[in-house]
Amino acid sequence: MTTSGTNTQSSSIHGTWSKRWTFILAASGSAVGLGNIWKFPYITGENGGSAFVLIYLVCILAIGIPIMIAETMLGRRGRKSPILSMRDIAINSNASGYWQLVGIMGTLAGIFILSYYSVIAGWALAYIPKLASGEFSGVSGAAAKSIFDGEQGLLSDYKTLLFWHSLFTIVTVYVVARGIQAGLERAVRFLMPALILLLLVLLGYSVMEGAFAEGARFLFAFDASKLSWNSALVALGHAFFTLSLGMGSIMAYGAYMPKEDSIAKTITIIAVLDTGIALIAGLVIFPLVFAHGLEPSAGPGLMFISLPLAFGHITGGELFGTLFFILVAFAAWTSAISLIEPGVAWLIERFGATRRNAALILGGAAWVLGIGTVFSFNIWKEYKLLDTFTIFDGMDFLTSNIMLPLGGLLIALFVGWVMKPEAAEDELNMKNPALLSAWWFLLRYVAPTAVAVVFVMGIYDKFAG
Numbered sequence: 001m002t003t004s005g006t007n008t009q010s011s012s013i014h015g016t017w018s019k020r021w022t023f024i025l026a027a028s029g030s031a032v033g034l035g036n037i038w039k040f041p042y043i044t045g046e047n048g049g050s051a052f053v054l055i056y057l058v059c060i061l062a063i064g065i066p067i068m069i070a071e072t073m074l075g076r077r078g079r080k081s082p083i084l085s086m087r088d089i090a091i092n093s094n095a096s097g098y099w100q101l102v103g104i105m106g107t108l109a110g111i112f113i114l115s116y117y118s119v120i121a122g123w124a125l126a127y128i129p130k131l132a133s134g135e136f137s138g139v140s141g142a143a144a145k146s147i148f149d150g151e152q153g154l155l156s157d158y159k160t161l162l163f164w165h166s167l168f169t170i171v172t173v174y175v176v177a178r179g180i181q182a183g184l185e186r187a188v189r190f191l192m193p194a195l196i197l198l199l200l201v202l203l204g205y206s207v208m209e210g211a212f213a214e215g216a217r218f219l220f221a222f223d224a225s226k227l228s229w230n231s232a233l234v235a236l237g238h239a240f241f242t243l244s245l246g247m248g249s250i251m252a253y254g255a256y257m258p259k260e261d262s263i264a265k266t267i268t269i270i271a272v273l274d275t276g277i278a279l280i281a282g283l284v285i286f287p288l289v290f291a292h293g294l295e296p297s298a299g300p301g302l303m304f305i306s307l308p309l310a311f312g313h314i315t316g317g318e319l320f321g322t323l324f325f326i327l328v329a330f331a332a333w334t335s336a337i338s339l340i341e342p343g344v345a346w347l348i349e350r351f352g353a354t355r356r357n358a359a360l361i362l363g364g365a366a367w368v369l370g371i372g373t374v375f376s377f378n379i380w381k382e383y384k385l386l387d388t389f390t391i392f393d394g395m396d397f398l399t400s401n402i403m404l405p406l407g408g409l410l411i412a413l414f415v416g417w418v419m420k421p422e423a424a425e426d427e428l429n430m431k432n433p434a435l436l437s438a439w440w441f442l443l444r445y446v447a448p449t450a451v452a453v454v455f456v457m458g459i460y461d462k463f464a465g
């Protein structure tokens with residue numbers, strides 16, 4: 001394996017996407033997932049709504065998109081796993097090879113995220129038979145809630161949770177082991193339009209039957225009194241999470257991107273699509289929450305209570321509901337794949353592992369860690385780290401609010417200040433000089449400052465405020 005001169009490499013040993021659209025499909029498959037449909041609505045509810053949404057949108061625009069462009073550019077420049085791409089590009093820029101630590105932290109973050117991601121995706125899988133069998137037909141809000149987290153509810157049943165968590169991990173490992181190009185292209189091509197279509201059907205239902213004005217006001221009527229530094233940190237962390245940023249997923253996919261594609265344009269399309277889907281999910285869920293007297297701050301169960309409730313009252317709800325949770329599981333699947341791809345590519349390059357073994361090792365590690373998340377909803381529910389976090393909360397906080405912002409900050413600093421600017425500009429090949437200057441400005445000054453301030457203040461607010 002060579003350790004230098006990667007700049008001339010035009011493709012990765014792991015393959016290149018076959019067509020121009022494939023990067024868009026794969027990267028949006030990675031970005032659009034539980035983050036949009038499950039996480040965005042529930043953390044918006046927990047953080048009081050509109051002010052949080054506004055910070056999130058600003059973070060996407062001013063921080064997320066510039067860093068996402070930088071991350072993709074690094075991947076395509078290095079053409080290797082994030083760890084080795086970071087090292088090679090650093091060495092080529094006469095900087096320390098220790099920059100590969102950014103890739104190592106990201107690879108770890110991916111395993112940590114997958115550990116709970118597959119548990120939540122497991123909830124979606126568990127809901128497929130529940131909707132198909134009509135368990136939610138005509139239920140009340142209280143009944144829908146108790147199917148989810150009542151004494152006999154899904155969350156209390158750790159054996160069932162373990163089963164679905166295991167199944168989801170297995171299918172994720174399976175696709176990664178086969179090589180991500182094979183099944184992914186086709187899956188995403190059909191999945192994304194279907195998911196959007198179904199969300200629009202649900203939106204129609206929410207407009208007609210839900211408390212739509214109240215829901216929309218909750219999301220968009222700015223209320224400064226609800227701002228806090230910790231909410232800002234959660235919003236920032238989620239901007240990274242939802243765009244699959246700060247840990248190398250997008251870098252790994254960038255390595256398989258054809259040379260001719262425009263990175264800036266492609267990334268902007270993906271970010272807009274991703275944000276749009278999250279906002280639609282919010283506009284579906286909150287009107288239902290208010291119409292049925294549910295709590296917007298109900299936490300991780302928000303989608304699993306409000307949506308089945310709606311399906312329980314729609315004609316054809318069993319069919320639509322079943323379809324919806326199938327699509328959510330698919331969306332989670334195409335995201336989960338990207339969580340271990342950086343580590344898998346690295347094990348192959350660095351240790352000559354087979355793709356299958358690499359996927360098994362990392363998927364296995366995530367599966368074991370995920371057992372902690374499963375138990376944090378039942379038998380270990382009362383067990384709190386630092387008096388605050390269940391294992392699930394802790395994993396989520398550590399990854400979304402610490403590792404991803406830190407990874408993103410380091411990527412911005414690396415590309416903004418360490419990497420040779422000519423190399424970055426050559427790889428980006430941006431035709432519009434004004435946009436290029438805007439990108440440099442956001443990446444060098446705005447993103448690092450904003451992430452650093454929100455990070456420090458948010459952590460302080462969380463623990464001392």
Ligand code: TRP
Nearest residue numbers: 031033034035241242244249335
């Ligand atoms: N973006 C995905 C979602 O919204 C999750 C995800 C995939 C992710 N790869 C990632 C999050 C890398 C952070 C980093 O569901």
